[in-house]
Structures are given as structure tokens and as C-alpha cells.
Amino acid sequence: MKCDAIVLGGGPAGSTCARFLRLAGWSVVVVDRATFPRDKVCAGWLTPGIFPLLDLNPAEYRAAGLTLQEIQSFRTGLITREHTTRDVPMLETHYPTVVSYAIRRCEFDHFLLQRAGVRVLTETNPNAAMERCTFLTSRPPDCTSTMSANYWLPSAV
Numbered sequence: 001m002k003c004d005a006i007v008l009g010g011g012p013a014g015s016t017c018a019r020f021l022r023l024a025g026w027s028v029v030v031v032d033r034a035t036f037p038r039d040k041v042c043a044g045w046l047t048p049g050i051f052p053l054l055d056l057n058p059a060e061y062r063a064a065g066l067t068l069q070e071i072q073s074f075r076t077g078l079i080t081r082e083h084t085t086r087d088v089p090m091l092e093t094h095y096p097t098v099v100s101y102a103i104r105r106c107e108f109d110h111f112l113l114q115r116a117g118v119r120v121l122t123e124t125n126p127n128a129a130m131e132r133c134t135f136l137t138s139r140p141p142d143c144t145s146t147m148s149a150n151y152w153l154p155s156a157v
């Protein structure tokens with residue numbers, strides 16, 4: 001199989017990298033040991049600043065029918081051995097604008113990976129194992145080097 005770049009891992013970092021490479025005209029393959037949508041341990045909070053970095057419009061994301069809760073207030077409590085939130089007053093903090101968004105990572109990561117618009121190889125072979133692979137990089141033209149790394153690889157590559 002021939003491509004300009006193989007991105008290992010299809011999480012937000014990998015899918016965003018793959019998307020920008022594709023938009024720059026590269027042919028890209030993402031390899032992930034998990035099949036998406038996949039779960040990812042996460043609190044699911046995104047600060048507004050991440051949207052321009054990902055080139056993602058919150059309205060576009062919500063229009064896809066995915067969870068995107070706007071957070072403008074926090075209620076902070078105190079739980080100690082002596083006190084619980086029942087007898088200690090809660091501290092409420094309100095902001096004039098949205099300070100955070102809540103998403104579901106299984107949805108978010110899947111959305112970003114699909115949006116990347118590249119070929120995705122995931123676990124297809126139960127015998128797939130960690131292998132040592134060597135790539136010849138030849139792009140941009142003045143860069144020709146050999147890279148070698150251990151990573152999980154589906155048999156399709």
C-alpha cells in the first residue's frame with residue numbers, strides 16, 4: 001500500500017493531523033488498534049479555544065446531532081469528614097460567556113476521524129501484534145530518511 005503519511009492513532013491528535021495533511025494534498029492512512037466509535041476515559045470538557053485549533057465550528061458539531069453542552073456556571077461544594085454539602089454553603093460562579101463545553105468522547109473522536117476524510121485501518125485480524133516496521137519518507141522532496149518504530153499494525157497494511 002502506498003501513501004504519503006501513516007498516522008498512528010485516530011484520537012483527536014491523529015485525526016486532526018491526518019485531516020490537515022489531507023487538505024494539504026497528501027494521501028494519508030490512519031492506523032488505530034481500536035475500532036471507532038471507541039470509548040475513551042475523559043471528563044469530556046472542551047475549552048472554547050480548542051475549536052479554532054481543530055478548525056471546528058460548535059454549530060456544525062451540534063448540527064450533526066451530537067452532545068455539546070454549554071457551561072457558563074459552576075457550583076462548587078465542600079465535602080470533608082466533618083461537613084457535607086448539606087451544611088456548608090455551595091459557592092456559585094457565573095460567567096457572562098460560555099467557558100467550557102461538555103462532549104462525549106466516543107462521539108467526538110468518531111466525528112473528528114470521519115471528518116478527516118482519510119482511509120482508516122483498525123483491528124481486523126485477531127492475530128495482529130506489535131511489529132517493528134520501517135518507513136521510507138520521501139516527502140517533501142528534500143527529505144529522505146528511514147524511520148523505524150514499534151506499533152500495533154493490522155494485517156491489511
Ligand SMILES: Cc1cc2nc3c(=O)[nH]c(=O)nc-3n(C[C@H](O)[C@H](O)[C@H](O)COP(=O)(O)OP(=O)(O)OC[C@H]3O[C@@H](n4cnc5c(N)ncnc54)[C@H](O)[C@@H]3O)c2cc1C
Binds near residue numbers: 044153
Ligand atoms: C481521566 C481523564 C480525564 C480527562 N479529561 C479531559 C477533559 O475533560 N478535557 C480534555 O481536553 N482532556 C481530558 N483528558 C485528556 C485527553 O483525554 C487527552 O489529552 C486526549 O485524549 C489526547 O488525544 P490523543 O489523540 O493524543 O490521544 P487518544 O485520544 O488517547 O488517542 C490515541 C489513539 O491511539 C490508539 N493507539 C494507542 N496505541 C496504539 C498502538 N500501539 N497502535 C495503534 N493504535 C494505538 C488508541 O486506540 C487511541 O484511539 C483526560 C484524560 C484522562 C485520562
